[in-house]
Amino acid sequence: MLTIAGLATARGLAEGPVYLYRGDDDIPVSEYVVPQGRxxxxxxxxxxxxxxxxxxxxxxxxxxxxxxxxxxxxxxxxxxxxxxxxxxxxxxxxxxxxxxxxxxxxxxxxxxxxxxxxxxxxxxxxxxxxxxxxxxxxxxxxxxxxGFAKSSRLELTEPCVIVADDLTPSETVQLPRHLVLGFATNGGSTTSHVALLARAMGIPCVTGLGFVTQKVKPGMRVLLDGTAGTITVNPDEQALADFAELVRRQHESEAELKDGLKAGTLKDGGQVRIFANIHPGVAFGALKDMGAGGVGLYRSEYLWLNGGKEPDEETQFEAYKAVAEYVKGLGDDAYVTIRALDIGGDKTVRGITVKEANPFLGNRSIRYLLSDREVFRRQLRAILRASAFGRIQIMYPMVSCVEEMREAAVEMAEARRELDEQGIAYDRDIPVGAMIEVPAAAINAKAIAKYCKFFSIGTNDLIQYTMAADRSNEEVAHLYQPLNPAVLKLMQHVLETANAAGIPVSVCGESASDPVIGILWASMGADMLSMSATYIPLMAKVLRRLTRRDLDEYKAFALGFDNGETGDEILDACRKWMERKVPELDKLLI
Amino acid sequence: MAKITRELTLLNKYGMHVRPAGLFAKTASKYDCDVEVEKDGNVVAGKSIMALMTLEASCGAVLKVTADGDDAEECLDDIAALIGRKFDIPDEQ
CATH class of the missing domain: 1.10.274.10 (PtsI, HPr-binding domain)
Structure with a gap:
């Protein structure tokens, strides 16, 4: 028996005979001088x-x-x-x-x-x-x-573990998937093609094994553990028994999310709502499979960015209507929150955004909409019209003060009046809310709440503006700290204010998708977390291992630091807390 | 004739690999203007996927994109939007 350790590239377990693939790395080529004139x-x-x-x-x-x-x-x-x-x-x-x-x-x-x-x-x-x-x-x-055949083919006749030096995309993609149990390669890394495709195909894969091709012979029995990153050649009785136990546990884990329990359900039956962030142009068919309870952030600005100009009212209406109708299939209490045009900053459209010396502090989002009321009105009309076809909420991005909410309400009233006059149907109770992502709005949340049916906290910008640090700038990225005490205090203030005002509050920034941080927001009072759909299963698995009491304990722990700790130290401590509570966290994280 | 240079920061997770470079070159090729991209002193053709990949530009890298020609402005706007959208690659948002 021989066990070789490599890189855990695509999780999963496989047991079976080796198919040793030598590939055709070297197509012999001779070099010669072509006769003159030819x-x-x-x-x-x-x-x-x-x-x-x-x-x-x-x-x-x-x-x-x-x-x-x-x-x-x-x-x-x-x-x-x-x-x-x-x-x-x-x-x-x-x-x-x-x-x-x-x-x-x-x-x-x-x-x-x-x-x-x-x-x-x-x-x-x-x-x-x-x-x-x-x-x-x-x-x-x-x-x-x-004049060779178009590509070398791997001729598989029975289910095998493919052992190779490395595989090109052509080789990987043409494989009959039902006959491939796993991949083990000498070279490669966790970002090689075979890695990306193995993960996409859900096939276990270990790369970076060195000379594994020299240690196996065709047909030899191997155990492949893509989660641990090992391959065992000629396993003994004990290794086989251990592996069988691992397989049993894997099946348990896979079955875990198939018990019909809603994503976001806690161990004690409590519930944290989990919604998805999406944008137009990307298919939303998979949201249901991933467990999304609705759409917490629909990035309408992509209609502008994709088209390079303002889409007309009809185009917008069709897009909003499609998502409103889609979310009906996600449950009785599902809805979509459409974010009004969030443009400016790093999102520019020719002819609409102008060059500014400091675009992140410039005419962005709601500020832009209020500076071009025609555009704003057209969008509001399109969203209102779509609200007749499914549950929609509207939120305004980058709100900094009460004036903006008042002005937006004037436009909203005007758009409704126009539709009423034309006899066009819309949801008369459509909830309107604000995105809380500017520190001024966070601090003044109580006043802003008077104009809102809900809050959605955009942590990306809130952290960036609070810390005054652009996370895409390597030199200052270390200052972009999601759990910096200042950020924590602001988050606590906004969440408590919304709870006290009796309005729902969600978090839709990237931090919501990290179990360590997102669950903290939930413990502090967020009713809903909205994230890329791919992160939902992981979040669901972690949440179902925790009770409401655990969440209360977690909140007290995270908010208890008061001795000059840094944001990174708090994040680290929170991660350790979560690992203690959910010991298999690192396994779930793959 | 206009010659314009803009500094653009790559935001997608894996930087200028095959697909982003391909989309960049494809977008640049829609325009008549010449496009050059500079990173850390290396200047390459903006309409070539291979040349763009050799920049080894990862997430956060700042590219100096220069367009020279009548439609330079449009071209740069288009490229800036593409980079801003993280090349529309769902996994790299």
Missing amino acids: EGDEFMRYKKAVGDVGRDLESLIAVLNERNKGGEDAKVFEGHLMILEDPILKKEIGKLIVEQRVNAEAAVKKGIGKFRKQFERMNDEYFRERVRDLDDVERRLLRALL
């Missing part, structure tokens, strides 16, 4: 190969799109198509053929090799891995030039 023909041979490979890739993309609409697989090959057609690469290869009379095969190898060297020298592992994309394109071109 370089034009040689260049045409290269151009024809580019055309052939391009068509192959296009049909592969079509097949993959058919199989999985909007899936990631196809996008990989769209990238390959662009590499194939890249003007600089084509020029480089063309020059080798025409000026130096190098044969097409060798020119392809040299041309791509020049870029490969640059990639291999890179420090960032994620970028180094992209060499595989070049390999893939190179092999396709060489096969086309040499």
Whole structure:
């Protein structure tokens, strides 16, 4: 028996025979000088190969799109198509053929090799891995030039664990999925193609195993643990028994979320609502499977950003109506919160936003809407009209003061009056709320609440403005601290104020999706957490291990620091608290 | 003729890898103007996916994008919006 440790790349367990795949790393290529006067023909041979490979890739993309609409697989090959057609690469290869009379095969190898060297020298592992994309394109071109079959195929006849040096995207994607139990590779990393695809396919994968291909023979029995990152060759009785126990536990964990319990249910039956953040242009079909109880943040500005201009009222209406109708399927108490145009700052649209010296402190969001009432009115009309088709809430982003809520109410009243006059139906009780993301609004929450049916706290901006630190600026990113005592105090103030005012309050910033932080917000009084749908299952699993009492204890713990602790120290302590309460937290986190 | 330079910060999780570079090159290629991208002193063609990938620009990297031509302004707006949207890649938001 031999156990080799590598990188835990895609979680899951697999037991089965080895399929040893050697691939075709080296397509032998000879280099020769093309006879004078024939370089034009040689260049045409290269151009024809580019055309052939391009068509192959296009049909592969079509097949993959058919199989999985909007899936990631196809996008990989769209990238390959662009590499194939890249003007600089084509020029480089063309020059080798025409000026130096190098044969097409060798020119392809040299041309791509020049870029490969640059990639291999890179420090960032994620970028180094992209060499595989070049390999893939190179092999396709060489096969086309040499008249080889289009791609080498892994011929699987029974379910196997595939052991290989590394796999290119073409090799990985063409595998019959039902026969692949797992992947184990010498090379690669957690961000290699086989890693990304294995995770997308839900197949366990261990990479970075060194010389695993030399330690196994075809058909040998192996145990693959993608969660621990190990492969065991020729397991003994004890190892087999231990593995069987792991498999049993994995099944338990998978079954865990299939008991019909709503996402966000606590151990004692209590409930934290979990909604999804979405934007137009991205399919929302998977929200239900992920367990979303509604849509807590619909980023309407993407209608502007995607189109590069203001969408007309009809276009907006159709988009809002579609999501309003969709959320009906998420439960009786589901609704969608549409955020009014949140533009400016880093979200710019030509002809709408203007250059400002300090865009994050400039004419953003509600400020912009109040400076261009026509745009605001059109959006309000579209949202109101859509509210006749499903439950909608409207929230205004970047509110800093009461004046803005008053002014917005004037526009809202006007939009309603117009619709009334035209006899157009809308939800007369549509809730209107404010996003709390400017410190001024947080501090003055009590006054703002008088104009709101709900609050939604945008922690990304609230943290950024409170700490005066741009988290995308590496030099100051360390100051962007979600649990800095100042941020905690503001959060506590807003949550308590909303609770006291009797209005629901949710958190829709990125921090809501981290169990350690999001659950703290819930413990402090947030009724709902809204996050990217992919984070919902994890949040649901953690919450069902906690009771309301645990949450109370957690709140007291996190708010109890009062001895000059830093934001990072508090975050660290909270993480440890959560790990103590939910010992399997790190396992759930994969 | 206009020659404009803008500094843009990459916001998507994995930076300028295959797909973002592809989308960047595709967007730049829609315009007639010349596009160059500079990072840490390296200047590459903005219409080439390969060249863009060699910048090794990860999340947070600041790119100096220069467009030269009649439609330079539109082109830069389009590219800035694409970067702002984190290339519309759902997993990298």
